[in-house]
Amino acid sequence: MSPRNHEQSGETKELLLKAARAEFLEKGYTKASLRKICADAGVTTGALYFFFKDKEDLFSSIVEKPYRRLVTALEEHFEFDSHAAADYTQQEGDHDDLARMLVHHLYSNREAFLLLLTRAHGTSYENAVDEVVGLMESSYHVMAEQMASAHPGTKVNEYMLHWLTHMNIDAFIHLLTHECDEAKAIEHMSQIMDYIVTGWTKMILIPDETQK
Amino acid sequence: MSPRNHEQSGETKELLLKAARAEFLEKGYTKASLRKICADAGVTTGALYFFFKDKEDLFSSIVEKPYRRLVTALEEHFEFDSHAAADYTQQEGDHDDLARMLVHHLYSNREAFLLLLTRAHGTSYENAVDEVVGLMESSYHVMAEQMASAHPGTKVNEYMLHWLTHMNIDAFIHLLTHECDEAKAIEHMSQIMDYIVTGWTKMILIPDETQK
Amino acid sequence: MSPRNHEQSGETKELLLKAARAEFLEKGYTKASLRKICADAGVTTGALYFFFKDKEDLFSSIVEKPYRRLVTALEEHFEFDSHAAADYTQQEGDHDDLARMLVHHLYSNREAFLLLLTRAHGTSYENAVDEVVGLMESSYHVMAEQMASAHPGTKVNEYMLHWLTHMNIDAFIHLLTHECDEAKAIEHMSQIMDYIVTGWTKMILIPDETQK
Amino acid sequence: MSPRNHEQSGETKELLLKAARAEFLEKGYTKASLRKICADAGVTTGALYFFFKDKEDLFSSIVEKPYRRLVTALEEHFEFDSHAAADYTQQEGDHDDLARMLVHHLYSNREAFLLLLTRAHGTSYENAVDEVVGLMESSYHVMAEQMASAHPGTKVNEYMLHWLTHMNIDAFIHLLTHECDEAKAIEHMSQIMDYIVTGWTKMILIPDETQK
DNA sequence: TATGAATGAGATTTCATTCAT
């Protein structure tokens, strides 16, 4: 009858978000039940709708900020790249920096990123992985073209460029789902980035028949 | 009240399967609507239940056989491997054969495998990818141990073994979702398999501190 | 595709009736599934509708004849009674005859009567028990009035008359459901009929205040 | 979209229970339609599921408490019996007490007991009558054995014991379905209990051939 | 005789969402 008094304002919202993270993680967005989330949080459905517009908004409230920060960080990284480093041959250390940064980002809010990257089917984020891939790819594409220009008679192998980028992102997702410890994650990723660099040298350029 | 009769026997079941493939592909298993499938096939919901036990059975009817054939093919391939090739250094051609076979398999029933590998959340097939990974990994693990034995002071890097295997499968999925043409798919995959082999030589073995 | 050839005509109908008896007995009329009956009989639903108009007709085909015979036998018994036996005091042997006859009737087609008396909810036979009770009661009522006439200052206790009759029928049903062996059933019933006769002497008549 | 609000809290639940009682009584559990119940109560089907878990829970909500109370009352009655009255010859008044108590119990919630005792097919209560019979019988059995011990050369007639007990319960059900007025019901039952006692003296013991 | 295919109405249940209080 009478609403509970919370010592701390915002407590209920936190309880809801916590229960939502667990439910979304367990069942995925579509099959997750708002009823169950409310029950687990110890409140009624009405309360949820005070804090969140609808189911999608609840999901967004968990993943939006981390996602935006990730995208921003990536954009800044690649912008800096494109200005500073005309010389793609000097970018080895750079890959390592990127890996470190991303792993740290992802692990600073691991649950949210797991949700975003593996449980977003049915939400407006369901293409988030592709968007991140697209972001990296457009930057990598510039680099690939530079490489091709530097090697006459070659052109960019678009499929491999796309695949390598995708694999790169998938490697992060694999890390997130299989390795809890951030330090170890960074070690793994460092090795993987090295391996990806060799992929570039091996596969990105193909003979261009149209050139003489 | 009175059932419509079709000139051609079996037509309705095909229509249902066709509509189901499209709907599952578009919305995923959970959100796919049986009503919509029936409407698209031009029959009532009851008709569906004449041919299929339930929603899951409808899904199974599309993916089960291709999946079983794939698993059998993989098992036979790896069994042959383990008998014949003690010498892991001679397996380059083998990888290419495997890639060819798998691509051919997958493209002979592309829609079914897309369903199985990317839309099966909520069905008994939702771990199919992991099962295939597990299958390959257990075979690869034997090979990795052989390599480690041949190089004293080293041991298998389990994480990288798992990741490379996963990446291998994901590469097939990526192919399936991005490349319609089987011939081109085989070309891509051939190149990717080469690249994966270099991954083995680079990452599978790590120093073993416990050995002197 | 091609209909099975039966050596003996009517075989299918018998199979259907057999499966129907089992299913009706197990689940009751309402919950019984025609699909299951057809499957158990090894035929398709269409076949059922060649022999029977609908679900109710299938049920009727099992119970109608036995029921009619029972009703006829009862009517004949009571008609004979009312003509012959003005003297209700001489009817002890008669009760025993009735019991013997009914038990024999019921056990000659036990499954059908079990269906009729315990599984007919939802059919036009759902009041069969009441009808039989009504039949006996109207005959017993005459006898009871004769008794009352013979004992001035008394009248018939309608409730007890109805209840005793009901109990009488229920005793037969109880027998049918608990005792397989007909010989033992007759023994039990004989004893019960004796007991019921004492019920008549104890409870059927009550003082009639309206008489002086 | 927008929920209707009732001036009186709890009104809807009562309306649903009322409509449910009527529908279950008319059609029996299985054939009763939740749609109809909701329509009769003037609410949508969703509303029902706010108050009740499912169809069975709705039925339980009507009969569970009365049933539990009845069972408890019976258990207490028989427990008291077994402690106090070793002498079965002094239990006439006791039967009358039991009858009075039971009738009062049953009539204090007549509709619920009608449902429980005659419309529960398909629910977890479908064996409620048998359970009550079993409860009484196990207590009566002790008494019957005492009687047999007191009369050498006799043993308990198990069939008649079971039948008398069943008849006893059926008598209550008959009352419930035929007599609205509780006062009259008690009168009837009092007479019937007397009659049942004579049944005990007449039928419970039979000669024991195994004793000399 | 019997099949195989299909109907269409109905069943129960779940869900996100709304809103007066």
Add this chain to the structure above:
DNA sequence: CATGAATGAAATCTCATTCAT
């Protein structure tokens, strides 16, 4: 802030029944 009540649409599934072949 939060509750408790209710909506209404949609979901999957079952059923007796029909009928051309």
